[in-house]
Amino acid sequence: MSKAVSARVPVGGVTKVGRARFFKMAASWLPNIVLVVVLAVNLFPWLWTFNLGFRERHDILSPNPVWIFRPTLLNFIRGLFEERVWRFIVNSFVVALATTVLCLAVGVPAAYAFARFTIPGKEPLFFFILTIRMAPSIVVALPLYIMLSKVHLLGTHIGLILANTTFTLPFVIWLMRGFFDDVPTDIDAAAMTDGYTRFGAFLHAILPLVRSGIVAVALFSFIFSWNEFLFGLILTGSESRTLPVGIRGLIRPHGTLWGEVCAVSSIATIPVVILIFFLQRHLVRGLTFGAVKG
Amino acid sequence: MNKGGYKWIAPAMVLLIAVGLIPFIIALGYSFRAVSHTDSTAKGQFILWDNYRRLMHDPDFFNSLKVSAKYMIPALFLQTGLGLAVALILAPAARRRRLVIPILLLPTLTPPVVTGLIGLLSLNPDFGIIGIYLHRWGLVKEAMLGSAKWALPAIILVDTWQWMPFIASILLSGLLSLPKEPYEAAQVDGANAWQIFRRVTLPLLRPYFTVAILIRAIDAFAITDIIEVMTRGGPGTVTEAISMYAYRLNFRYWHLGYGAANVMVIYMMIEVVIDLLNKVLTRRAAPGGA
Numbered sequence: 001m002s003k004a005v006s007a008r009v010p011v012g013g014v015t016k017v018g019r020a021r022f023f024k025m026a027a028s029w030l031p032n033i034v035l036v037v038v039l040a041v042n043l044f045p046w047l048w049t050f051n052l053g054f055r056e057r058h059d060i061l062s063p064n065p066v067w068i069f070r071p072t073l074l075n076f077i078r079g080l081f082e083e084r085v086w087r088f089i090v091n092s093f094v095v096a097l098a099t100t101v102l103c104l105a106v107g108v109p110a111a112y113a114f115a116r117f118t119i120p121g122k123e124p125l126f127f128f129i130l131t132i133r134m135a136p137s138i139v140v141a142l143p144l145y146i147m148l149s150k151v152h153l154l155g156t157h158i159g160l161i162l163a164n165t166t167f168t169l170p171f172v173i174w175l176m177r178g179f180f181d182d183v184p185t186d187i188d189a190a191a192m193t194d195g196y197t198r199f200g201a202f203l204h205a206i207l208p209l210v211r212s213g214i215v216a217v218a219l220f221s222f223i224f225s226w227n228e229f230l231f232g233l234i235l236t237g238s239e240s241r242t243l244p245v246g247i248r249g250l251i252r253p254h255g256t257l258w259g260e261v262c263a264v265s266s267i268a269t270i271p272v273v274i275l276i277f278f279l280q281r282h283l284v285r286g287l288t289f290g291a292v293k294g
Numbered sequence: 295m296n297k298g299g300y301k302w303i304a305p306a307m308v309l310l311i312a313v314g315l316i317p318f319i320i321a322l323g324y325s326f327r328a329v330s331h332t333d334s335t336a337k338g339q340f341i342l343w344d345n346y347r348r349l350m351h352d353p354d355f356f357n358s359l360k361v362s363a364k365y366m367i368p369a370l371f372l373q374t375g376l377g378l379a380v381a382l383i384l385a386p387a388a389r390r391r392r393l394v395i396p397i398l399l400l401p402t403l404t405p406p407v408v409t410g411l412i413g414l415l416s417l418n419p420d421f422g423i424i425g426i427y428l429h430r431w432g433l434v435k436e437a438m439l440g441s442a443k444w445a446l447p448a449i450i451l452v453d454t455w456q457w458m459p460f461i462a463s464i465l466l467s468g469l470l471s472l473p474k475e476p477y478e479a480a481q482v483d484g485a486n487a488w489q490i491f492r493r494v495t496l497p498l499l500r501p502y503f504t505v506a507i508l509i510r511a512i513d514a515f516a517i518t519d520i521i522e523v524m525t526r527g528g529p530g531t532v533t534e535a536i537s538m539y540a541y542r543l544n545f546r547y548w549h550l551g552y553g554a555a556n557v558m559v560i561y562m563m564i565e566v567v568i569d570l571l572n573k574v575l576t577r578r579a580a581p582g583g584a
Contacts, residue, residue: 031384031386031387032387034383034384034387035383035384035387035388035391035394038380038383038384039394039397039398042398042401042455042459043397043400043401045412045413045416045423045424045455046400046401046404046412048416048423049411049412049415049416052415060421061420061421062421063420063421063426064426065423065426102309105305106305106306106309107306109302109303109305109306110302110303110305110306110307112302113299113302113303114299114303116299117297117298117299117302118297118299119299119300119303122299123576125303125307126572126576127569127572128310129310130568130571130572130575131565131568131572132310132314134512134564134568134571135561135564135568136515136516136537136560136561136564137516137518137537138516138518138537138540138541138544138557138560139318139516139557139560139561139564140314140317142321142540142544142550142553142554142557143317143318143320143321143554143557144313144317145544145545146317146320146321146324146550146554147316147317147320150320162312162313163313165309165310165313166310166313166314169306169309169310170310173306174575198298223403226405227403227404227405227406227407229405229406229407229518229519229522230518230519230522230541233522234545243405244405244406244407244408244519245407247405247407247408247411248407248411248522248523251411251414251523258415261411261415262415265405265408265411265412268405268407268408269404269405269408272403272404272405273400276396276399276400276403277393277396279396280392280393280395280396281392283395283396283399283463284395284463284464284467287399287402287460287463287464287509288464288505288506288509289509289575290575291505291574291575292464292467292468292502292505293467293471
């Protein structure tokens with residue numbers, strides 16, 4: 001029908017039909033335009049800061065924003081090597097990876113048990129787990145500081161990994177329980193009639209079905225530990241300092257190294273950006289402890 | 295067949311007790327003793343409720359409560375209001391595009407230290423991309439973060455930039471999964487767009503609001519990172535929210551006994567809200583629930 005209408009519209013002429021078509025097209029494009037504008041405004045300060053990492057110092061400190069510039073990698077090189085930020089990156093990576101592996105290893109079986117077994121006192125235990133996750137960092141950090149100083153683990157990677165466990169392990173248990181709940185119990189039963197033990201059924205029949213959930217939980221755990229700041233600030237020493245604490249160390253009362261700060265900040269953010277795109281449809285589910293299945 | 299679960303949860307529970315419960319009990323013990331690395335008269339002697347009594351007469355503690363309230367209330371309103379607006383605006387275009395929520399959430403999942411730095415740099419009146427214009431157009435005369443009047447609004451602004459997408463993405467997920475029938479029924483009844491929004495959309499979104507606001511409130515109560523980076527609680531104690539004061543007591547003044555009492559009080563205050571969140575989350579997770 002629209003073809004027939006357009007055939008009658010003279011080229012370049014503005015007729016009632018032509019205008020209606022324009023408005024119709026605009027209306028169908030409007031949501032997309034609004035979408036791009038909202039996302040762009042939201043991301044602007046973020047993108048601007050990261051682009052400053054590629055600029056000379058006088059450009060960054062200019063009172064008039066400069067749009068055209070010659071990019072340089074000097075800030076990255078100075079930040080990573082002169083300020084030795086590469087060590088903080090290694091620390092952050094080791095701590096985040098170890099936290100993730102540890103929490104998955106003990107958290108996934110626990111989540112399965114919470115989903116499948118009748119455990120006396122299950123719901124109070126589940127609440128205890130949530131409390132540890134949601135308590136303010138300082139409420140967890142001070143007691144841990146006192147305990148770690150007694151057992152001489154202050155300033156070690158192990159101390160920080162244990163600290164990060166307080167929010168990643170409860171997260172793993174809560175979220176994985178939801179993923180196991182989504183799998184019908186018939187599948188466990190069928191696997192066990194086939195001769196698998198309970199553990200065998202868990203390993204060979206159930207885990208493959210929740211693979212995407214495990215990946216999501218692992219990525220989230222890594223991001224949480226990678227981003228973590230307060231524990232790092234309180235529990236690390238100069239050798240075990242993590243990236244967020246190291247970046248903050250570049251803010252100095254007399255002359256912050258803004259170029260290096262922007263460069264290193266974008267390095268700190270890149271892994272998160274990559275992981276977010278792998279998380280996709282599990283993002284909202286993860287951020288709400290499974291309450292909203294996005 | 296459904297027995298023997300203890301073996302499965304034992305490693306996780308042992309770990310959580312070791313890193314969560316035991317340290318907490320040790321700190322609880324500290325809160326009844328005089329412990330400080332900077333005060334030589336505090337030798338760990340048992341002083342019963344003195345730390346707690348002292349806290350009840352501590353103007354800095356009450357200031358920190360007030361700062362937290364002055365930050366949390368506007369921040370939560372702004373983030374919920376803007377979040378709803380953004381969710382409604384994006385919903386038509388987001389339906390077929392899986393990438394909208396990840397892109398929207400980039401500021402939320404950026405390391406908070408980096409978020410604080412973006413705020414610190416962008417709001418600088420001499421060379422920050424936002425600060426320059428606030429200054430030039432005469433909206434803000436002084437350096438925002440050094441001013442008693444503007445430091446807290448600046449923190450709220452950066453916090454909103456970070457967390458509005460969190461609420462927006464939850465509401466957006468909600469909008470995209472709403473059932474069609476109530477809308478068809480409303481149209482049959484001849485309801486206009488506003489009536490449909492008011493009487494159908496908002497009530498259906500209610501559980502999403504509840505989850506988003508509860509989680510956000512608990513996190514906002516614990517805010518330290520962007521404040522530590524942007525103002526360190528200053529100027530003076532203008533932006534010293536409750537966790538920042540606890541940090542100062544324990545890790546700048548090293549009054550670990552008195553600081554532990556402060557931390558215990560903070561914990562008891564937020565525990566009520568965590569309990570509420572637990573009820574909401576477990577009700578929704580229950581079979582047959584929403």
